[in-house]
Amino acid sequence: MQVTFLGTSSGVPTLNRNVSAMVLKPPQRSELWLFDCGEGTQHQFIRSNLKLSQIKKIFITHMHGDHIYGLPGLLASIGLAGSSSGIELYGPAPLKNFIDSCLYNSSSRLAYSLKFHRVENAANNKEILFEDSELEVKTAPLKHRIPSFAYRVNQKTRPGRFDIEKAKLKGIPPGPVYADLQRGEEVRLEDGRIFSGKEFCGPPRPGVSMVYCTDTVYTESAIEISRKADLLIHESTYSYKETEMAYERGHSTATMAAQIAAKANVDQLILTHLSPRYTPGNQTCPNDLLNEAKAIFPNTQLAKDFLQIDLNKS
Amino acid sequence: MQVTFLGTSSGVPTLNRNVSAMVLKPPQRSELWLFDCGEGTQHQFIRSNLKLSQIKKIFITHMHGDHIYGLPGLLASIGLAGSSSGIELYGPAPLKNFIDSCLYNSSSRLAYSLKFHRVENAANNKEILFEDSELEVKTAPLKHRIPSFAYRVNQKTRPGRFDIEKAKLKGIPPGPVYADLQRGEEVRLEDGRIFSGKEFCGPPRPGVSMVYCTDTVYTESAIEISRKADLLIHESTYSYKETEMAYERGHSTATMAAQIAAKANVDQLILTHLSPRYTPGNQTCPNDLLNEAKAIFPNTQLAKDFLQIDLNKS
Numbered sequence: 001m002q003v004t005f006l007g008t009s010s011g012v013p014t015l016n017r018n019v020s021a022m023v024l025k026p027p028q029r030s031e032l033w034l035f036d037c038g039e040g041t042q043h044q045f046i047r048s049n050l051k052l053s054q055i056k057k058i059f060i061t062h063m064h065g066d067h068i069y070g071l072p073g074l075l076a077s078i079g080l081a082g083s084s085s086g087i088e089l090y091g092p093a094p095l096k097n098f099i100d101s102c103l104y105n106s107s108s109r110l111a112y113s114l115k116f117h118r119v120e121n122a123a124n125n126k127e128i129l130f131e132d133s134e135l136e137v138k139t140a141p142l143k144h145r146i147p148s149f150a151y152r153v154n155q156k157t158r159p160g161r162f163d164i165e166k167a168k169l170k171g172i173p174p175g176p177v178y179a180d181l182q183r184g185e186e187v188r189l190e191d192g193r194i195f196s197g198k199e200f201c202g203p204p205r206p207g208v209s210m211v212y213c214t215d216t217v218y219t220e221s222a223i224e225i226s227r228k229a230d231l232l233i234h235e236s237t238y239s240y241k242e243t244e245m246a247y248e249r250g251h252s253t254a255t256m257a258a259q260i261a262a263k264a265n266v267d268q269l270i271l272t273h274l275s276p277r278y279t280p281g282n283q284t285c286p287n288d289l290l291n292e293a294k295a296i297f298p299n300t301q302l303a304k305d306f307l308q309i310d311l312n313k314s
Numbered sequence: 315m316q317v318t319f320l321g322t323s324s325g326v327p328t329l330n331r332n333v334s335a336m337v338l339k340p341p342q343r344s345e346l347w348l349f350d351c352g353e354g355t356q357h358q359f360i361r362s363n364l365k366l367s368q369i370k371k372i373f374i375t376h377m378h379g380d381h382i383y384g385l386p387g388l389l390a391s392i393g394l395a396g397s398s399s400g401i402e403l404y405g406p407a408p409l410k411n412f413i414d415s416c417l418y419n420s421s422s423r424l425a426y427s428l429k430f431h432r433v434e435n436a437a438n439n440k441e442i443l444f445e446d447s448e449l450e451v452k453t454a455p456l457k458h459r460i461p462s463f464a465y466r467v468n469q470k471t472r473p474g475r476f477d478i479e480k481a482k483l484k485g486i487p488p489g490p491v492y493a494d495l496q497r498g499e500e501v502r503l504e505d506g507r508i509f510s511g512k513e514f515c516g517p518p519r520p521g522v523s524m525v526y527c528t529d530t531v532y533t534e535s536a537i538e539i540s541r542k543a544d545l546l547i548h549e550s551t552y553s554y555k556e557t558e559m560a561y562e563r564g565h566s567t568a569t570m571a572a573q574i575a576a577k578a579n580v581d582q583l584i585l586t587h588l589s590p591r592y593t594p595g596n597q598t599c600p601n602d603l604l605n606e607a608k609a610i611f612p613n614t615q616l617a618k619d620f621l622q623i624d625l626n627k628s
Contacts, residue, residue, distance in 0.1 A: 012391045013357050019387075039387035040354045043327050065390045065420040073333075073353035073383040077326045098419035105412035106379040107460050146421050 001027050001155060001208050001311040003231065006044035007036070008303040010215075010237045010251070010273045011066050017305055018044055019066035020273060022212060022233065026135055027155060031056040034074075035151060035212045041070035042077050048306055053083040057130075059137075060091030061214055062148035063098065072102035079110040086113040090129060090139075092147050093118050123149050134158075134207075140225035142216035144250040150216070152225050155207025159184055163200045170195070208311040211266070214273050217247055218256040226264035230311050233303070234260055235273035239284050240292055242275075254289040258296035269293065272303035315341050315469060315522050315625040317545065320358035321350070322617040324529075324551045324565070324587045325380050331619055332358055333380040334587060336526060336547065340449055341469060345370040348388075349465060349526045355384035356391050362620055367397040371444075373451075374405030375528055376462035377412065386416035393424040400427040404443060404453075406461050407432050437463050448472075448521075454539035456530030458564040464530070464539050469521025473498055477514045484509070522625040525580070528587050531561055532570040540578035544625050547617070548574055549587035553598050554606055556589075568603040572610035583607065586617035 002025040009017035019038025026033065032054045034041070045052050055078065061067055078084045089095060096116040103110065122129040123139040130137040134156055142148040162182040172178075172189065180187045184197035211226045214235035226232045237251035246253050252260075254271060261269035271293055278286050286302055293300040316339040323331035333352025340347065346368045348355070359366050369392065375381055392398045403409060410430040417424065436443040437453040444451040448470055456462040476496040486492070486503065494501045498511035525540045528549035540546045551565035560567050566574075568585060575583035585607055592600050600616055607614040 012394055013360065015360055018357070039384065040357050043332070043354050043357070046327065046329055063420050065386055065416075065422055068420060069383075069387040069390075069416070070353065072379055076379045076383075080326055094419045098416070101415040101419070102379075102383070102412065105408045105415070106377050106382060108379055 001025070001153070001210060003210060003233070003309045003311065004048060004050060005270075005272065005303045005305055005307045006041055006048065007038045008272045008274060008305055008307075009066075010235070010275050012276055013038075013040060014276045014279065017274065017276070019070075020061075020214065021070065022272070023048075023050055024153060024210065025050075026153075027208075028134075030054060033057040033059065033153070035059045036061055036067040036214070037070040037074055038066045039069040039073075042074040044305065045074075052078050053081055055084070055087060057088045057090065059151050059212075060089070060095055061142075061150070061212070062144060062146055063092055063094050064146065064215065067215075068095070068098060071099060072106070072108075075099070075103075075110060075114070076106075076108050079108070079112060082111060084112040086115065088115045088117060088130075090117045090119050090137075090151075092149065093120060119149050120147070138225060140221045142213065142222060143219040144215045144217070148215050148250075150211060150213040150222060150225050152209060152211045152229065154209045157207055158205045160202030160204050162197075163202070167200050206313055208313055210311060213260070215251060217250045217252055218259065222260045223264045226260060226266055229264065229266045230313070231268050231270065231309065232261050232264065232266040233270045233272055236271035236289055236293065237273055237275050239278070239289055241284065254292040255296060258293035258300060261293075261297040261300070267299065269297050269300040270303050270307075270309070271300060274302075315339070315467070315524060317524060317547070317623045317625065318362060318364060319584075319586065319617045319619055319621045320355055320362065321352045322586045322588060322619055322621075323380075324549070324589045326590055327352075327354060328590045328593065331588065331590070333384075334375075334528065335384065336586070337362075337364055338467060338524065339364075340467075341522075342448075344368060347371040347373065347467070349373045350375055350381040350528070351384040351388055352380045353383040353387075356388040358619065359388075366392050367395055369398070369401060371402045371404065373465050373526070374403070374409055375456075375464070375526070376458060376460055377406055377408050378460065378529065381529075382409070382412060385413060386420070386422075389413070389417075389424060389428070390420075390422050393422070393426060396425060398426040400429065402429045402431060402444075404431045404433050404451075404465075406463065407434060433463050434461070452539060454535045456527065456536060457533040458529045458531070462529050462564075464525060464527040464536060466523060466525045466539050466543065468523045471521055472519045474516030474518050476511075477516070481514050520627055522627055524625060527574070529565060531564050531566055532573065536574045537578045540574060540580055543578065543580045544627070545582055545584065545623065546575050546578065546580040547584045547586055550585035550603055550607065551587055551589050553592070553603055555598065568606040569610060572607035572614060575607075575611040575614070581613065583611050583614040584617050584621075584623070585614060588616075 006021035007018035181197040234257040320335035321332035495511040548571035
C-alpha cells in the first residue's frame, strides 16, 4: 500500500503546499484511490508520478471547498483523456448535488460512469463502506463545523507464503496444482498422493491499514477508527498555542493529533492540513508542530506535497 | 493598461500552461480585472506579482469548465483574506447558478458582496456593459458550442497634458485653480485676469484598448468588436491543419485569429488558448502556430503563462 500526499495545506494553497488531496495505491493493483480533492489536485497529478486515468475511487471527507473544489476539473480532465471505465465516489450527501450542478452549469458530460455513495449511514452504524477479496474500507463521523468523516482502509489478512522449494522436493509437478496448494486447499495428484496446502504455506500474513482523519477537532471516534492502524494521517491545523481557535473552528492541534495516535496505539502518525500561518521563518513553523506531536507520539512525521510512503508489514 | 496571462492552455492544464485566465490592470488604479478563471487561477496569482485582494471585476467568456472552475476557490480565498470590498461578476446567465450552488454545497459564505451582471443583452443589443469616467467595456457574441462572449476594454480619451511651466510664467499662483485649468475650464483669478484652460493643455490623448476573444471559431462579430484595438487577445486552439476540427468544436486556428486581427486592423495580436497537443518537440509546436499567424498578421506573439504586456499610446 502506497500513500502520496498531493495537498497538505489548510484552507488556501501556498507556494509549497496545495489544499487537501492524498492518493492511495492499493497493493498489487494498477488503480488509485483519491482522498479529498482540493482545487489544483489535477495539476498535482501532472507534477507527480501518478496517472489520473488510474483513479477508480474517490473518498471525500467533508464538503468544505479546500477539499472538493478540484473535483469538477479532475473529473472533466479524466473524461477528456477518455480512458476511464468509471469512478465510485464516496462522501457526504451534498456531494452529488455539487458535482451534478458543476457539470450541468458547465455543459459537461462525462464519457464514463460516476457512482455516488453516501457515507453517513455506514459511519453512524459502523457498517463496512466497501469490501472486496483483498480490501475493506470503514468510515467514522468526526467533529467539525459541518459533517466530516474519517476513512480507514484495511488490507485483509493474506494466506501465508507458499514454499515452492518444499513442494518441488516432494516431487509435486509444477502446474495449476501449485495455485491450489497456495490457497491452502487439499489436492490429489495423478499418482494418487494427497497433499494439504497448509503444509507448504507459512502463517497467514496480516494486512496493512491506513486511516485518513480530517477535518476534525479531538474526538473519541477518531481513536476508535484508528486503533492499531499502521499509519494514521491526521489533520494538525494548529499548534497548541491556538487550542482555543482549534475548538472554535473544529480543527486539531498537533497535540490533539498525537493524543489520538497514542491512544489508538497506531504504528506511525503523519501530520497534514497545516495552517498557512506556519511558514518557515514565522514565529511558529511546521517543525514546531512536529516537535509538539513527537513529545507525545515519537513516531510522527510531517506531510509535505509529493511525500510518498510505502506501507508494508515486516 | 497592463495585461498579464495566468493561463494559456485549452481544455486541460499542462506542466507549463494553466487553463484560461488573464488579468487586466487599468491605468492608474490599484485594482485588477480578471478575465476567465480556470482551475488553479488563485495558485497562479500566488506565483505572480498580482494580489487577489485587488480584484474588483471578473469577466467570464463562457461556461466551459476550463474557464470557470477556478472561481469558487478564488472567491473563497478572497473571502478568507478578508480584504475585499466587493466584486462585480460579468458573464453568461448560468454563472450565478454555478457560483451560488458551489458556495451553498460547500457551506461557504463570503464576507463581501458579489454582484452578478448577465452579458447577453449588452452583447446582442450592442449596449455598453460598464462605463465610468475613464473606462468602458463592451461585449459581443462569439461562435462556440455554447454561448460565448468577447470583451473589449476602452480607455476613454483623456484631456491633453497640462503645461504647468506656461501657467507659472503667466504668474498664475499655484493652488486648486491649476486643477480647474487642467480640466480645460475657464478661471477668474483674484486680480481679475481670466484664463481658459485650453491655452495650457496639449491635444486630447486617445486611450488604449484591449479585446479578449475566446472561445470561438472565426466569426464576423469578433472583427466588429476588435476594430482598431491596440491589442487583440484571440484564441488559437489549433493549427490550420486542424481546420475541420476547429469548425466542429467551435475553436479557431492560428490562421483564423490572424485573419480577424488583419480585418479588424488591430495594432497587435496575441495568441492564447493553445491545444495541449502542441507541446515543443511534437510534430507541430506553438512556434508553428505563431509563424502561421505571422504570415497573415506580422505583429503577432504567443501568450505564455505570466507574460506581461504594457499598453501605452505613444
